[in-house]
Amino acid sequence: xxxxxxxxxxxxxxxxxxxxxxxxxxxxxxxxxxxxxxxxxxxxxxxxxxxxxxxxxxxxxxxxxxxxxxxxxxxxxxxxxxxxxxxxxxxxxxxxxxxxxxxxxxxxxxxxxxxxxxxxxxxxxxxxxxxxxxxxxxxxxxxxxxxxxxxxxxxxxxxxxxxxxxxxxxxxxxxxxxxxxxxxxxxxxxxxxxxxxxxxxxxxxxxxxxxxxxxxxxxxxxxxxxxxxxxxxxxx
Amino acid sequence: xxxxxxxxxxxxxxxxxxxxxxxxxxxxxxxxxxxxxxxxxxxxxxxxxxxxxxxxxxxxxxxxxxxxxxxxxxxxxxxxxxxxxxxxxxxxxxxxxxxxxxxxxxxxxxxxxxxxxxxxxxxxxxxxxxxxxxxxxxxxxxxxxxxxxxxxxxxxxxxxxxxxxxxxxxxxxxxxxxxxxxxxxxxxxxxxxxxxxxxxxxxxxxxxxxxxxxxxxxxxxxxxxxxxxxxxxxxxxxxxxxxxxxxxxxxxxxxxxxxxxxxxxxxxxxxxxxxxxxxxxxxxxxxxxxxxxxxxxxxxxxxxxxxxxxxxxxxxxxxxxxxxxxxxxxxxxxxxxxxxxxxxxxxxxxxxxxxxxxxxxxxxxxxxxxxxxxxxxxxxxxxxxxxxxxxxxxxxxxxxxxxxxxxxxxxxxxxxxxxxxxxxxxxxxxxxxxxxxxxxxxxxxxxxxxxxxxxxxxxxxxxxxxxxxxxxxxxxxxxxxxxxxxxxxxxxxxxxxxxxxxxx
Numbered sequence: 001x002x003x004x005x006x007x008x009x010x011x012x013x014x015x016x017x018x019x020x021x022x023x024x025x026x027x028x029x030x031x032x033x034x035x036x037x038x039x040x041x042x043x044x045x046x047x048x049x050x051x052x053x054x055x056x057x058x059x060x061x062x063x064x065x066x067x068x069x070x071x072x073x074x075x076x077x078x079x080x081x082x083x084x085x086x087x088x089x090x091x092x093x094x095x096x097x098x099x100x101x102x103x104x105x106x107x108x109x110x111x112x113x114x115x116x117x118x119x120x121x122x123x124x125x126x127x128x129x130x131x132x133x134x135x136x137x138x139x140x141x142x143x144x145x146x147x148x149x150x151x152x153x154x155x156x157x158x159x160x161x162x163x164x165x166x167x168x169x170x171x172x173x174x175x176x177x178x179x180x181x182x183x184x185x186x187x188x189x190x191x192x193x194x195x196x197x198x199x200x201x202x203x204x205x206x207x208x209x210x211x212x213x214x215x216x217x218x219x220x221x222x223x224x225x226x227x228x229x230x231x232x233x234x235x236x
Numbered sequence: 237x238x239x240x241x242x243x244x245x246x247x248x249x250x251x252x253x254x255x256x257x258x259x260x261x262x263x264x265x266x267x268x269x270x271x272x273x274x275x276x277x278x279x280x281x282x283x284x285x286x287x288x289x290x291x292x293x294x295x296x297x298x299x300x301x302x303x304x305x306x307x308x309x310x311x312x313x314x315x316x317x318x319x320x321x322x323x324x325x326x327x328x329x330x331x332x333x334x335x336x337x338x339x340x341x342x343x344x345x346x347x348x349x350x351x352x353x354x355x356x357x358x359x360x361x362x363x364x365x366x367x368x369x370x371x372x373x374x375x376x377x378x379x380x381x382x383x384x385x386x387x388x389x390x391x392x393x394x395x396x397x398x399x400x401x402x403x404x405x406x407x408x409x410x411x412x413x414x415x416x417x418x419x420x421x422x423x424x425x426x427x428x429x430x431x432x433x434x435x436x437x438x439x440x441x442x443x444x445x446x447x448x449x450x451x452x453x454x455x456x457x458x459x460x461x462x463x464x465x466x467x468x469x470x471x472x473x474x475x476x477x478x479x480x481x482x483x484x485x486x487x488x489x490x491x492x493x494x495x496x497x498x499x500x501x502x503x504x505x506x507x508x509x510x511x512x513x514x515x516x517x518x519x520x521x522x523x524x525x526x527x528x529x530x531x532x533x534x535x536x537x538x539x540x541x542x543x544x545x546x547x548x549x550x551x552x553x554x555x556x557x558x559x560x561x562x563x564x565x566x567x568x569x570x571x572x573x574x575x576x577x578x579x580x581x582x583x584x585x586x587x588x589x590x591x592x593x594x595x596x597x598x599x600x601x602x603x604x605x606x607x608x609x610x611x612x613x614x615x616x617x618x619x620x621x622x623x624x625x626x627x628x629x630x631x632x633x634x635x636x637x638x639x640x641x642x643x644x645x646x647x648x649x650x651x652x653x654x655x656x657x658x659x660x661x662x663x664x665x666x667x668x669x670x671x672x673x674x675x676x677x678x679x680x681x682x683x684x685x686x687x688x689x690x691x692x693x694x695x696x697x698x699x700x701x702x703x704x705x706x707x708x709x710x711x712x713x714x715x716x717x718x719x720x721x722x723x724x725x726x727x728x729x730x731x732x733x734x735x736x737x738x739x740x
Contacts, residue, residue: 013525014521014524014528017528017529017532018528021531024532082517082521104520104524104527105524105527106531106558107528107532108531181593181596182593182597183597198593199633199634200630202593202633203629206583217624217740224589224592226592226613227595228596
């Protein structure tokens with residue numbers, strides 16, 4: 001069964017193109033032209049993913065996002081925005097969007113993001129379904145990861161991570177000693193590889209180090225390999 | 237020296253000079269007063285003697301010794317008076333003083349005649365036979381022979397010398413204690429009081445000036461912009477009616493003009509930024525649609541095996557549209573970075589690591605072009621801490637990537653682009669240098685100005701030419717970090733752009 005995607009975009013041309021290409025990629029697609037219609041459609045039939053334009057008449061993308069999250073829905077949301085601002089991104093992600101794309105974007109990129117969001121939603125569902133079981137446990141020195149529960153313990157204490165931070169840490173921990181470039185990490189963890197977003201990887205590695213290293217400036221767990229990328233140290 | 241000090245000193249000096257003049261005048265007047273009193277006393281004495289004895293000269297001629305004794309007897313109780321008998325030519329014939337005189341001593345007759353003839357004079361100064369080098373107050377009266385009592389010429393003169401200076405040593409003391417001391421105290425008190433008063437008056441008069449100076453200093457420190465938002469009311473003192481008030485008024489007017497112009501400038505700048513931002517925003521949707529169309533078409537034609545020429549057309553259209561999209565994006569970004577409310581999201585990172593990552597990002601493109609891109613390890617002597625900076629990672633990477641991108645664009649095959657970071661005191665210096673064609677000196681000053689595109693530099697033939705925004709964005713990002721950017725270049729030898737960032 002293919003995933004159902006709702007596209008809410010007020011500009012007819014772009015909406016049409018999105019629908020056309022998402023269908024061609026094998027998804028089932030529903031399209032609306034404004035915010036209220038998007039909410040109404042979700043009431044009728046929940047989709048697996050929403051592609052929302054930020055600027056729409058009636059209710060804008062952020063408000064739709066807020067309304068859906070208020071109803072307790074965790075449907076992944078990809079926000080399309082014409083403003084390329086850090087502020088918008090922060091705002092969007094804080095209000096519950098899972099990812100965003102700045103116009104003008106390429107279709108390949110949009111499709112990659114959609115795929116990544118759907119995959120992550122699947123993984124999350126699987127993890128939630130698995131809450132009862134212990135599953136396997138990854139260990140590296142004092143670091144202990146329970147992928148099924150999405151739990152991390154370091155030196156015996158539980159540490160909170162955001163979804164992306166956890167995914168990145170899990171990826172490193174699953175391949176100790178293996179060196180990844182930022183582009184590879186972007187591809188493997190974020191699910192897309194696109195020029196200009198590598199700094200996101202840097203920022204997330206920074207955050208992991210701040211949570212897991214004694215001196216984040218002299219890391220011992222997540223190491224830098226000059227001219228190649230990053231790796232987690234081999235299990236001691 | 238401040239105006240206040242100058243004024244105070246001037247007033248102090250004037251007071252002092254005035255006081256000294258007053259003292260000098262008083263001393264001189266006192267001297268005159270002394271002399272005049274003495275003269276009158278001498279005159280009264282002599283008049284009495286001459287009117288009582290009409291045979292003075294005869295007495296002398298009869299017995300000089302007897303006469304001398306008689307003369308001494310006259311001044312016995314007048315210690316400051318000496319009497320002399322002169323002949324008609326001024327020759328001293330007899331004297332009362334004990335000191336021996338030079339034989340044949342003559343005194344000047346001018347003062348003698350003056351004393352006799354001028355009744356209105358206050359006193360007369362003449363020779364003192366005992367001390368011919370210094371003058372003294374003298375009084376003279378003519379004496380006659382008994383035989384020729386009337387009509388005959390004078391036989392001689394009775395000459396009286398008053399020793400006003402010699403006698404009254406105790407009187408000088410009296411002068412000092414009863415006159416000089418109060419006078420001096422008075423003078424000092426007056427000078428001090430005047431100076432103090434002057435200081436107070438000057439302080440009062442210059443207060444508005446100082447207030448104005450302070451206000452202007454505050455204003456120039458805070459700047460007009462801050463003054464506008466922090467205190468919309470005037471920071472200047474309330475104008476008075478005097479010259480200072482006029483100055484304040486004039487300054488207020490100047491400030492007002494500046495404020496108006498500044499507001500107009502800000503408005504224009506705001507409109508310009510809004511305009512660019514809106515334009516960039518409005519262009520995004522059509523560009524998105526166009527890119528999406530072309531991509532869809534490209535995909536379909538690839539599947540359907542369309543003619544190579546057609547596919548090439550789509551490819552060209554797509555590449556150019558993407559370039560246009562990149563420009564629009566840059567424009568919008570720059571407008572965004574320009575907004576006063578834009579906030580950085582700084583985090584501490586190892587800049588060396590970041591440079592390595594940026595090199596990796598460009599590795600493929602550089603290899604295609606045959607240009608080497610490398611990051612040299614941070615020159616940290618003695619294993620000191622790696623260059624950590626506190627920066628907005630996204631913006632930093634954007635800035636450095638723009639610089640590398642630019643270098644790649646202008647450098648021909650075989651060149652090397654080098655990234656380096658080193659720690660300065662409170663800053664991290666990151667440089668991007670190449671050994672490419674270099675930039676003409678004439679272009680350097682405007683290099684970081686937006687929309688500035690060098691006419692003389694070699695335009696890249698690839699069609700993804702610069703749009704004059706990349707370096708402007710670099711400059712803006714560095715400015716947001718309160719850092720600096722500088723460029724050195726020489727034609728044929730390469731270019732080196734240095735940026736400085738806050739250390740972590």
